[in-house]
Amino acid sequence: MRTLRKIRSHQVMTTSSALIAQTQSARGVATRPSEAGDGSTQNVTLRTPTRRARSNSDAAARETGLTVPVQAPRRPARKTGSGIGVKRSMLESYLRDGPPHGKVREGLQELKYLVLSSxxxxxxxxxxxxxxxxxxxxxxxxxxxxxxxxxxxxxxxxxxxxxxxxxxxxxxxxxxxxxxxxxxxxxxxxxxxxxxxxxxxxxxPKSRPTSSRRRERESLVDTPPRIPEEPEETGSVASSLVADSxxxxxxxxxxxxxxxxxxxxxxxxxxxxxxxxxxxxxxxxxxxxxxxxxxxxxxxxxxxxxxxxxxxxxxxxxxxxxxxxxxxxxxxxxxxxxxxxxxxxxxxxxxxxxxxxxxxxxxxxxxxxxxxxxxxx
Structure with a gap:
């Protein structure tokens, strides 16, 4: 509220001073030092132009007597990204929308080509x-x-x-x-x-040895034998390389x-x-x-x-x-x-x-x- 009062008082003072200056210019009266050099002043009638020069910032306030709203500074426009009003590139649009008709393999090839071309x-x-x-x-x-x-x-x-x-x-x-x-x-x-x-x-991790009692208990239960899963070739090669790294x-x-x-x-x-x-x-x-x-x-x-x-x-x-x-x-x-x-x-x-x-x-x-x-x- 204190800031608003300061802004309002500043605008009122600006408008008042503008009205006083406009009244004096309309009367055509100004004060200047005497040509005699004795330090006295005298009123001299001067011809003034019909329109007075003024700044563009308070032109509307002087003519209409209304307060000028304070505008916040504009933020700079984004150079990249996908905000409102920002045109997407072909690569970004393809990346966001995904491959057409769910064809992942063909879509990946197209995505690679767009990286190379655009x-x-x-x-x-x-x-x-x-x-x-x-x-x-x-x-x-x-x-x-x-x-x-x-x-x-x-x-x-x-x-x-x-x-x-x-x-x-x-x-x-x-x-x-x-x-x-x-x-x-x-x-x-x-x-x-x-x-x-x-x-x-x-x-x-070390494998925990199986006790004899547990082996006997598992043999009594009629369960189908477990088939060990075959490790993938690429996974075994990668794991061996990581182990040596x-x-x-x-x-x-x-x-x-x-x-x-x-x-x-x-x-x-x-x-x-x-x-x-x-x-x-x-x-x-x-x-x-x-x-x-x-x-x-x-x-x-x-x-x-x-x-x-x-x-x-x-x-x-x-x-x-x-x-x-x-x-x-x-x-x-x-x-x-x-x-x-x-x-x-x-x-x-x-x-x-x-x-x-x-x-x-x-x-x-x-x-x-x-x-x-x-x-x-």
Whole structure:
């Protein structure tokens, strides 16, 4: 109420002063110093224009004598998203509406093609309202309960906690966009939760031996024999790789960073990152990083096929992929700025396969071909 009184009194005073000034101008009387220089004043009749100049802010109040309503400042329009009045892209509309006639396989192929042809709409910081859901669909990741993630957090420090703390403060340290959005505490929590998850998968529960009395009781009961379920081939291979993996290796912090940056919650980032390191590239998190070294050998072989002259030039200088491409292979080019372009690259990799990161690294070398060939060092 006090604020309303102040606004009202200000408008009344403005209107009153305007009426006084208008009356004086109508009479044509003004006061000016005397030309004699004795400091006295005298009334002099001046010719004034018929209309008096005024500001646009109180023009309506002066003419009509009504109060001017105070308008709230307008909020800036959203650059991305699906609010009212915002035109959706073809990719976003397809993602929201789903495949036509429930054809999931054909719809997934169309979704991948739209990622390749029209790219995800994002602002200058690389933020998109639907990118994280696109990643979850392309990687076929089921929903994760928040309580499950919180249970891992509440277990405290994992056996790899000290290694995690030695790397988190260096994660994309020179990227202002990442530092502004993702805190070191969230990185520590997510990596620690993944470490606990990998630790639990390595520890196999011991089967409890069956007592002789229980065996006799089960033999007396006429029950059909249980047929053991055949494990899936992919599941057994993945479980064996996870069993041989470490719970944390250097470089997982950078590989985790884009997930946290693009996600709308830590639970989404946890689901994506854990699935990615255990299903898509389990060789990357093994103690010896076998998957990374195999990728580096693939970079050399692909470059020899596509650009033999450039491959021979780098080989003559003693430059193999293990020396210059190790971070790019390990982090799927997340170490190469700018971060918004990394997110667009990952859209493509998740749509058509993370193994294409090797081809993308070779493409980077081809774009720098002339510069590399002309460099004396």
């Amino acid at each position: 790219r995800v709409d994002a602002d200058s910081d690389g933020m998109s309202a639907y990118r994280i859901y696109l990643w979850l669909i392309l990687l076929n990741i089921p929903a994760v309960r928040t309580d499950d993630y919180l249970a891992l957090i509440h277990r405290g420090r994992s056996p790899a906690y000290s290694k995690i703390r030695n790397d988190t403060f260096r994660t994309l340290a020179t990227d202002p966009l990442f530092k502004r959005r993702v805190t070191e505490a969230s990185l520590i929590r997510l990596l620690n939760a993944v470490a606990w998850k990998l630790h639990d998968s390595k520890v196999k 470490a719970i944390y290796v250097q470089g997982m912090n950078v590989l985790c960073a884009p997930f946290l940056y693009a996600a709308r919650s830590e639970v989404e980032a946890f689901a994506l990152f854990h699935y990615f390191v255990t299903k898509e590239c389990p060789g990357y998190i093994r103690g010896a990083m076998d998957g990374v070294h195999r990728g580096l050998r693939l970079v050399d072989r692909c470059l020899e096929i596509v650009e033999p002259k450039l491959a021979a030039h780098l080989s003559s200088k003693g430059l193999h992929a293990e020396l210059y491409a190790f971070p790019s292979v390990l982090t799927l080019c997340a170490c190469t700025p700018p971060l918004p372009e990394v997110l667009h690259l990952w859209d493509f990799l998740f749509a058509y396969g993370p193994h294409l990161n090797i081809i993308c690294i070779v493409a980077q070398l081809i774009r720098m071909r002339d510069t590399l060939l002309e460099s004396p060092r």
